[in-house]
Amino acid sequence: MNYDQARYGDDERNEPLLSEKRAAEVDPGEGSALPDELTRDSLELPAPSEPELARHYTRLSQMNWSVDSGPYPLGSCTMKYNPTFTETVAADPNAAVHPDRDPETVQGTLELLYGLQEYLADIGGMDAVTLQPPAGAAGEFTGITVAKAYHERNGNDRSEVIVPASAHGTNFATAAMAGYDVVELPSGEDGRVDVEALEAAVSDDTAALMLTNPNTVGLFERDIVEIADIVHRAGGLLYYDGANLNALLGRARPGDMGFDIMHYNVHKTFATPHGGGGPGAGPVGVVSELAEFLPRPRVREADDGDYELFDPARSIGKVHGFAGNWLVLVKAYAYIHRLGDEGLLDASAKAVLNANYLAERVAFDVPYGPFHHEFAATAGDRDAADVAKAMLDYGVHPPTTKWPEMVPEAMLTEPTEAESRASLDDLAAAFNAAAADSEGALADAPRKTAARRIDQTSAARDPRLSWHALADAGSTADE
Amino acid sequence: MSRRDDGSPFAPHTPAETAAMLDVVGAETEADLFDVPDEVAFDGEFGIPTRDERTVVTDLADTLGRNDDLTEFLGRGHYGHYVPAVVDDLSSRSEFLTSYTQYQPEITQGFLQALFEYQSMLVDLTGLPVANCSMYDAATGLAEAALLADRVRETTGSTLLVPEDLRDGKRGTLDNYVDGAGLTVETYPYDDANVDVDALSERLDGDVCLVYAENPTVTGAIEESLDAVGDLAADHDALFCLGTDPVALGLLREPAAVGADVVVGEAGSLGLPTSYGMGVGLFACRESYLRQVPGRLVGASEDADGRRAFTLTLQTREQHIRKERATSNICTNQAWVALRVAMHLAWLGPRGLADLAEDCVRNARELAADLDDIGGVTAPLADRHHFREFVVRTDRPAPAVADDLRGRGFAVHTLDDHRLQVCVTDLNAGETDEFVDAFEGAA
Numbered sequence: 001m002n003y004d005q006a007r008y009g010d011d012e013r014n015e016p017l018l019s020e021k022r023a024a025e026v027d028p029g030e031g032s033a034l035p036d037e038l039t040r041d042s043l044e045l046p047a048p049s050e051p052e053l054a055r056h057y058t059r060l061s062q063m064n065w066s067v068d069s070g071p072y073p074l075g076s077c078t079m080k081y082n083p084t085f086t087e088t089v090a091a092d093p094n095a096a097v098h099p100d101r102d103p104e105t106v107q108g109t110l111e112l113l114y115g116l117q118e119y120l121a122d123i124g125g126m127d128a129v130t131l132q133p134p135a136g137a138a139g140e141f142t143g144i145t146v147a148k149a150y151h152e153r154n155g156n157d158r159s160e161v162i163v164p165a166s167a168h169g170t171n172f173a174t175a176a177m178a179g180y181d182v183v184e185l186p187s188g189e190d191g192r193v194d195v196e197a198l199e200a201a202v203s204d205d206t207a208a209l210m211l212t213n214p215n216t217v218g219l220f221e222r223d224i225v226e227i228a229d230i231v232h233r234a235g236g237l238l239y240y241d242g243a244n245l246n247a248l249l250g251r252a253r254p255g256d257m258g259f260d261i262m263h264y265n266v267h268k269t270f271a272t273p274h275g276g277g278g279p280g281a282g283p284v285g286v287v288s289e290l291a292e293f294l295p296r297p298r299v300r301e302a303d304d305g306d307y308e309l310f311d312p313a314r315s316i317g318k319v320h321g322f323a324g325n326w327l328v329l330v331k332a333y334a335y336i337h338r339l340g341d342e343g344l345l346d347a348s349a350k351a352v353l354n355a356n357y358l359a360e361r362v363a364f365d366v367p368y369g370p371f372h373h374e375f376a377a378t379a380g381d382r383d384a385a386d387v388a389k390a391m392l393d394y395g396v397h398p399p400t401t402k403w404p405e406m407v408p409e410a411m412l413t414e415p416t417e418a419e420s421r422a423s424l425d426d427l428a429a430a431f432n433a434a435a436a437d438s439e440g441a442l443a444d445a446p447r448k449t450a451a452r453r454i455d456q457t458s459a460a461r462d463p464r465l466s467w468h469a470l471a472d473a474g475s476t477a478d479e
Numbered sequence: 480m481s482r483r484d485d486g487s488p489f490a491p492h493t494p495a496e497t498a499a500m501l502d503v504v505g506a507e508t509e510a511d512l513f514d515v516p517d518e519v520a521f522d523g524e525f526g527i528p529t530r531d532e533r534t535v536v537t538d539l540a541d542t543l544g545r546n547d548d549l550t551e552f553l554g555r556g557h558y559g560h561y562v563p564a565v566v567d568d569l570s571s572r573s574e575f576l577t578s579y580t581q582y583q584p585e586i587t588q589g590f591l592q593a594l595f596e597y598q599s600m601l602v603d604l605t606g607l608p609v610a611n612c613s614m615y616d617a618a619t620g621l622a623e624a625a626l627l628a629d630r631v632r633e634t635t636g637s638t639l640l641v642p643e644d645l646r647d648g649k650r651g652t653l654d655n656y657v658d659g660a661g662l663t664v665e666t667y668p669y670d671d672a673n674v675d676v677d678a679l680s681e682r683l684d685g686d687v688c689l690v691y692a693e694n695p696t697v698t699g700a701i702e703e704s705l706d707a708v709g710d711l712a713a714d715h716d717a718l719f720c721l722g723t724d725p726v727a728l729g730l731l732r733e734p735a736a737v738g739a740d741v742v743v744g745e746a747g748s749l750g751l752p753t754s755y756g757m758g759v760g761l762f763a764c765r766e767s768y769l770r771q772v773p774g775r776l777v778g779a780s781e782d783a784d785g786r787r788a789f790t791l792t793l794q795t796r797e798q799h800i801r802k803e804r805a806t807s808n809i810c811t812n813q814a815w816v817a818l819r820v821a822m823h824l825a826w827l828g829p830r831g832l833a834d835l836a837e838d839c840v841r842n843a844r845e846l847a848a849d850l851d852d853i854g855g856v857t858a859p860l861a862d863r864h865h866f867r868e869f870v871v872r873t874d875r876p877a878p879a880v881a882d883d884l885r886g887r888g889f890a891v892h893t894l895d896d897h898r899l900q901v902c903v904t905d906l907n908a909g910e911t912d913e914f915v916d917a918f919e920g921a922a
Contacts, residue, residue, distance in 0.1 A: 353512060
């Protein structure tokens with residue numbers, strides 16, 4: 001595909017910074033109703049006119065890749081199409097309510113939240129759901145904190161969380177944040193959990209095993225029932241990382257596999273836009289035995305049909321200042337409400353079909369299988385990061401690279417259900433063109449993007465994190 | 480169009496394409512592609528019908544329409560200000576909205592630059608040299624600041640001192656985040672809605688690693704003792720963490736000038752409508768903590784042609800590289816909200832922001848004076864300057880007053896038997912006369 005990303009600017013830089021366009025400085029204290037000692041003496045900020053502002057951000061947007069621009073097959077990120085009607089729904093003025101409203105006066109909000117709790121519980125095979133965690137990692141932290149509260153309640157001090165080597169980095173970081181020692185479980189030869197290694201790893205100290213299923217190379221953990229038994233026999237809990245739930249909608253549920261706790265990434269599975277790094281939402285579902293530990297408050301239906309807030313009996317407390325990312329939850333609800341059973345089932349079916357189809361079409365080896373919604377191709381003797389840079393020039397976003405480590409020079413690819421066959425063919429062509437590029441061409445890529453290869457090393461060695469740190473930051477006050 | 484009568488409307492496959500693709504992969508049916516053992520396969524139903532778009536939009540409008548139409552005089556950490564249309568319009572461009580974290584910086588310069596500008600404007604506002612791309616909200620920002628205080632070399636000890644009057648959501652989140660690190664949260668008292676400096680001084684010892692104060696406080700009082708708090712924290716080798724928000728920073732003292740080491744707070748007071756508590760956590764700190772900062776950081780660099788370019792940087796702090804030794808588990812944050820905050824800040828400019836902040840002082844002062852004129856009502860309760868909001872004492876039981884106000888179309892906070900809290904911003908400033916009339920009838 002022919003592709004050249006927009007690039008505004010000159011030989012020195014792209015679109016100037018706001019500070020380089022127009023800035024101003026004022027004395028906020030002057031004429032203030034406050035005494036001088038409580039106010040600042042000066043305030044300097046960009047001061048573009050609205051037309052300048054509109055042009056600035058329009059240009060920046062044109063120098064940014066998105067799902068609406070083209071394929072975005074980042075493995076484990078589930079960058080599917082974000083239906084725009086959900087934006088319409090979330091923009092409803094009636095959604096713009098304050099979290100401290102009396103529950104009786106926000107019955108619409110509570111009804112929607114309750115409905116989403118129910119939808120998610122059904123989809124995950126869980127008994128109770130909290131919507132408070134504002135992202136997937138926050139969901140992990142919530143779930144592991146619930147596990148900790150459960151063990152403490154049972155007078156059972158446990159010190160370890162087991163995490164497979166192929167797990168998302170957040171799993172390790174979450175367990176450590178919650179105060180646990182992390183026990184890393186090596187992958188088996190077939191890319192899945194090595195059941196014998198798990199047997200050896202569990203003990204009286206095991207608080208939980210955190211597992212992604214399908215795992216991070218798209219493989220279903222076939223031994224999941226045995227895995228659950230091993231963990232449960234040791235007195236531990238089984239935690240489901242929901243990053244890959246898009247593979248299983250309507251076909252398998254974590255609750256039925258023996259998982260006790262799970263989080264949902266609504267910005268993956270339920271198509272809410274990722275916004276360049278959030279906001280997402282990471283609701284957590286648990287089995288009934290753990291419901292009393294969930295964050296407060298939750299929503300329930302009262303006898304009179306009204307909706308009300310209540311605090312679970314042994315709640316761990318709060319994981320967000322208020323009720324999480326409400327506007328994201330609205331969009332997730334709207335998406336599930338639109339798709340229904342058939343749509344959800346089909347979304348996963350097409351996501352898995354697309355991954356399998358694309359894998360057939362790419363010129364790189366895929367060492368493990370059968371995979372589901374994503375696969376990890378290997379760049380072989382090529383540097384996966386270089387291949388990715390070359391792909392940028394072919395009008396697609398490359399896959400996640402060099403992860404998970406069990407696949408050498410991994411290119412973890414998740415096309416999602418949103419790509420058509422023609423689009424998958426384009427994507428495969430980009431893979432294959434990059435595969436055929438010479439080493440020199442790879443090293444020289446990308447050439448058609450708003451910036452060419454960026455020097456990461458010097459960015460980290462000499463951090464310049466604001467325009468104040470740039471020598472050429474340009475104009476200052478003109479007011 | 481490849482419209483089908485069933486399945487996902489957002490999967491483009493026609494039946495013929497599906498069949499051809501199955502042929503390529505060598506499968507008879509889609510179900511054959513699933514390697515799920517029978518014993519855990521789900522063959523039930525959720526019972527959710529598939530609906531067309533118009534039905535969904537109508538259904539949800541009906542549902543949300545069951546929220547009562549009240550004029551909110553509510554704040555306490557979540558604030559609505561008027562958001563200009565250009566912010567909605569520009570931020571909704573799908574190149575921003577439907578992009579992912581900038582793992583490939585060459586093709587995501589636009590968002591990276593916008594986040595770099597967001598960081599830079601927070602540096603302008605706080606006077607501190609480092610700001611990250613965002614935390615989830617003010618509560619998690621404070622909690623991350625506490626964990627930072629535990630990590631940095633400058634501190635010893637494991638006690639965090641926070642005001643006794645702190646939003647439950649902040650305190651609860653803080654308690655959860657610091658539990659795993661073995662930190663203890665203790666409180667210090669307020670005196671007339673400001674830090675009781677003598678009491679704080681008595682609580683401080685070598686075991687304190689962080690002192691948290693707010694300006695304005697949760698009841699809207701402008702804090703007058705920040706210098707003293709900063710000095711006390713410094714004297715005890717504790718970090719001074721200041722909670723505030725970008726509108727307040729348009730007028731109130733610059734955090735760096737009062738010795739703040741870390742600044743956290745709710746930046747969603749700009750850029751977002753009232754959103755049932757959704758926000759974006761601002762996080763800024765001193766340069767010396769740089770390698771301990773949680774969350775994403777955008778830095779400037781150069782590309783192969785020697786042109787300036789932006790990239791996520793210092794990623795070795797982060798979970799996807801450092802795993803259990805990361806500075807935080809945060810991955811997805813609130814980048815798009817940060818983008819909106821930056822747009823709103825730039826739209827306001829320094830004059831617009833300072834004026835908006837000044838209105839927060841004047842409107843609160845005027846409304847309090849009007850309420851104070853009502854018999855049996857004292858406002859503001861604290862003899863302080865206020866920002867947006869203040870506490871009102873009513874002789875009549877406060878819950879009854881609040882109920883009565885609700886019947887008249889207004890929502891306020893009920894704090895206890897005789898105290899309400901009232902917040903005024905540019906959104907409801909035009910309805911204060913009606914509010915005062917209603918209050919007179921209710922009190």
